[in-house]
Amino acid sequence: MNAPALRTADPLSERLARLRARRRDAGWATDMLELGRELTMAEAGAVLARGTEGWSAIAPESDQAAPEAWAALADTAASGRGIAASAVGREGRWVFAASAGPAEGPGAPPRPAVLVLEVSSALPMDLVLTRERMAFLGALAEAGAVEAAMQARAPQALAAMAAEAMLRAPDRADGLHDAAALLLTAGLAGAERVALVLPRRRILGLSDQRQVDTGAELPRLLFALAEEAMDRGAPHLSLPGEAQTPSERALGEAFGPRTLLSVPSGRAVVVVTFPPGVTVAEDAGARLLPVAVLFGAVAEGPPRRRGPNRRLVVAGAAAAIIALLAVLPRAAVVEAPVVLRPERAQVVTAPFDGLLEASTVQPGDAVVARQTPIARLATREVELELAAARARAANDLRDASVARAGGQPAQEQISLLAARRAEAQVALLEHRLQLADIRAPADGVIIAGDLRRSLGQPLSRGQVLFEIALAGPLRAEALVLDEDSTRLREGQRLRFATAAEPGRTRDAVVERIRPMAEVVEGRNVFRVIARIEDAQDDDLRPGMEGWARIETGRTTWLMALLRDPIRWVRRRFWI
Incomplete structure (x- = not known):
C-alpha cells in the first residue's frame, strides 16, 4: 500500500519563518509581541527600544516611559546576560525580558530592543517553560536581525566580489x-x-x-x-x-x-x-x-594631468621622429606576389578526339620517358572504323581485279584509287590505336593534371591533359604592378619567402622582365623572372606561392612611408 500523503506545514513553523523574514519590516515588533503572548499566556508585555531618554515601547506604540521594573530587566537582557526574570507585585507574578536585537526606525540609527512579558503563575514548571520560550523568541529575533543586516549588505558584498574577480x-x-x-x-x-x-x-x-x-x-x-x-x-x-x-x-x-x-x-x-x-x-x-x-x-578612472607644455612636448617629439626618419637610409623595395615554376616544362595533349578510358598518374608522380603510362583513350570506335576501312580496301581491290579481267582499264584505276584511300585510312586508324596508350614524353614530375575523376568524358584533339616539370632548377616569377615596373632592372636582387616557410627568406636574381603586361585578378602586372641562387634547395616545390621584395635602390624611411600617399597625390593632380 502506498504511503499516506504528506501533511501540510506546521502553522507555527510558517509563522516563525514569516516573522524571521520580516525582521526589517515596520510591524515586526507587533507580530513578535503577539506571538510571545500566545506562547507564554502572558497577561501583559511590550517590545521596548532604548533611546536617549531611556526605554520606550515600540509595540504597542506608546509615548510613555516603560515601567521601572521592566526597564531594569531590559537593561539586564540588553547587556547580554541572557534571559532576565524577576518577581513583581503580588505572589505569582513574574516579568521576563529577552534581547531582540537592534531595532531600526525610519531616519534613525539602530538601537537595542528587548521583548518583555509579564505572566502570572505559581507553578515552577510554567516559569521554566516561559523562560525557555522567551529564550527561543530572543534567539529568533537575534537571528532575524543578523540575517536582515547581511541582506542589507549583500549588494555591497556582491559588488566587491565582482570587482575582485575583475581585478584578478x-x-x-x-x-x-x-x-x-x-x-x-x-x-x-x-x-x-x-x-x-x-x-x-x-x-x-x-x-x-x-x-x-x-x-x-x-x-x-x-x-x-x-x-x-x-x-x-x-x-x-x-x-x-x-x-x-x-x-x-x-x-x-x-x-x-x-x-x-x-x-x-x-x-x-x-x-x-x-x-x-x-x-x-x-x-x-x-x-x-x-x-x-x-x-x-x-x-571614470583617475583624472589625466594636463599642462600647458604638453602639446609642445608632443610636437617636439613628433618633429624629432620625422627628422630621424628623413635621414635614416634603407633599401628601396618593390613588393609583389611570387610563384615558383620549373625552368622547363612539357605539356601532354590528347592525340585525337575520343573518350578518356583510364588515368594512372596525378600531380607529384615521377614519370619516365616512353615508359610510364599516364592515360589511355577508348579505342572501341577506332577499332570499328579500322575494320570497316579494311573491308573497304579489300572490296576495292576485288573490284579492280574484276575490272582488269573484263578489260575495263578506267574502272580498274578508279577501284585502285579507292583501295589506296581505304589503305591510307587503315594506316591512320592503326596509328591512332598506337597513340591511344599515352605515355610520358620525357622524364620529370607531373605538376598539373588529375584526370581520375574525368573518366568517360570526351576529349578534343590538342586538349592539354598533363604538365610535366622536366629535371632542372626552379625559377621565381613575381607579378609586379604596372606602377612599379619603371623601377625594375635586370640583375636586381630579389628576396622571397614562401607561404609554407614565412620565416625563411631565399635569394634570387632578376634575369628578365616580360615586355608585355598581363591582367591578373583585374590589375595590370608585369611578370618578372628571377633565377634562384640555391638551385639545389630540396624544400622548394613547383607551384609554391609567397611574397617577394625586389631591391631597386636606396631611399629613406620617411620616403618609404610616404611613397604611396605621394603617388596618389601626383596621380590625382597630375604633378
Missing part, C-alpha cells in the same frame, strides 16, 4: 567576463545573461562570452540599450509585450522576447536578461545598483 583577471576583457559570470551565478536567480556595459568607452563584458566582438549584433544592441538606460537614470524592468524602447524591441526581434533589467549608474550599466515567464525579484535592481556604481567609478 589578466586583462580587462577577461575581468569583465569573470565579473559578469559571478553576478549571474551569485546575484540573480533565473537570469540567463549578465552584461557589464561601459557605453562611452565601448567596453562590454558578457557572462557567457569571454571574447566579445563589439561590432557584432548583440553587443551593438546592448550598447544602444545601455545608452537609453543612462538617459533614463534609474533601474528599469522591461517585460515582453509591454511598452518597450526601440533598443528593447530590436533586441527582442533579433534574439527573441526577453525580460530585460537595466541598472545604470555613472558611466556603467548592468543589463540582465531573463527568459520569458521568469519572475524577477522586486529588489533585483537595488541589489545590482552598488555593482553599477562601483564599475562606473572604475570607468
Whole structure:
C-alpha cells in the first residue's frame, strides 16, 4: 500500500519563518509581541527600544516611559546576560525580558530592543517553560536581525566580489567576463545573461562570452540599450509585450522576447536578461545598483594631468621622429606576389578526339620517358572504323581485279584509287590505336593534371591533359604592378619567402622582365623572372606561392612611408 500523503506545514513553523523574514519590516515588533503572548499566556508585555531618554515601547506604540521594573530587566537582557526574570507585585507574578536585537526606525540609527512579558503563575514548571520560550523568541529575533543586516549588505558584498574577480583577471576583457559570470551565478536567480556595459568607452563584458566582438549584433544592441538606460537614470524592468524602447524591441526581434533589467549608474550599466515567464525579484535592481556604481567609478578612472607644455612636448617629439626618419637610409623595395615554376616544362595533349578510358598518374608522380603510362583513350570506335576501312580496301581491290579481267582499264584505276584511300585510312586508324596508350614524353614530375575523376568524358584533339616539370632548377616569377615596373632592372636582387616557410627568406636574381603586361585578378602586372641562387634547395616545390621584395635602390624611411600617399597625390593632380 502506498504511503499516506504528506501533511501540510506546521502553522507555527510558517509563522516563525514569516516573522524571521520580516525582521526589517515596520510591524515586526507587533507580530513578535503577539506571538510571545500566545506562547507564554502572558497577561501583559511590550517590545521596548532604548533611546536617549531611556526605554520606550515600540509595540504597542506608546509615548510613555516603560515601567521601572521592566526597564531594569531590559537593561539586564540588553547587556547580554541572557534571559532576565524577576518577581513583581503580588505572589505569582513574574516579568521576563529577552534581547531582540537592534531595532531600526525610519531616519534613525539602530538601537537595542528587548521583548518583555509579564505572566502570572505559581507553578515552577510554567516559569521554566516561559523562560525557555522567551529564550527561543530572543534567539529568533537575534537571528532575524543578523540575517536582515547581511541582506542589507549583500549588494555591497556582491559588488566587491565582482570587482575582485575583475581585478584578478589578466586583462580587462577577461575581468569583465569573470565579473559578469559571478553576478549571474551569485546575484540573480533565473537570469540567463549578465552584461557589464561601459557605453562611452565601448567596453562590454558578457557572462557567457569571454571574447566579445563589439561590432557584432548583440553587443551593438546592448550598447544602444545601455545608452537609453543612462538617459533614463534609474533601474528599469522591461517585460515582453509591454511598452518597450526601440533598443528593447530590436533586441527582442533579433534574439527573441526577453525580460530585460537595466541598472545604470555613472558611466556603467548592468543589463540582465531573463527568459520569458521568469519572475524577477522586486529588489533585483537595488541589489545590482552598488555593482553599477562601483564599475562606473572604475570607468571614470583617475583624472589625466594636463599642462600647458604638453602639446609642445608632443610636437617636439613628433618633429624629432620625422627628422630621424628623413635621414635614416634603407633599401628601396618593390613588393609583389611570387610563384615558383620549373625552368622547363612539357605539356601532354590528347592525340585525337575520343573518350578518356583510364588515368594512372596525378600531380607529384615521377614519370619516365616512353615508359610510364599516364592515360589511355577508348579505342572501341577506332577499332570499328579500322575494320570497316579494311573491308573497304579489300572490296576495292576485288573490284579492280574484276575490272582488269573484263578489260575495263578506267574502272580498274578508279577501284585502285579507292583501295589506296581505304589503305591510307587503315594506316591512320592503326596509328591512332598506337597513340591511344599515352605515355610520358620525357622524364620529370607531373605538376598539373588529375584526370581520375574525368573518366568517360570526351576529349578534343590538342586538349592539354598533363604538365610535366622536366629535371632542372626552379625559377621565381613575381607579378609586379604596372606602377612599379619603371623601377625594375635586370640583375636586381630579389628576396622571397614562401607561404609554407614565412620565416625563411631565399635569394634570387632578376634575369628578365616580360615586355608585355598581363591582367591578373583585374590589375595590370608585369611578370618578372628571377633565377634562384640555391638551385639545389630540396624544400622548394613547383607551384609554391609567397611574397617577394625586389631591391631597386636606396631611399629613406620617411620616403618609404610616404611613397604611396605621394603617388596618389601626383596621380590625382597630375604633378
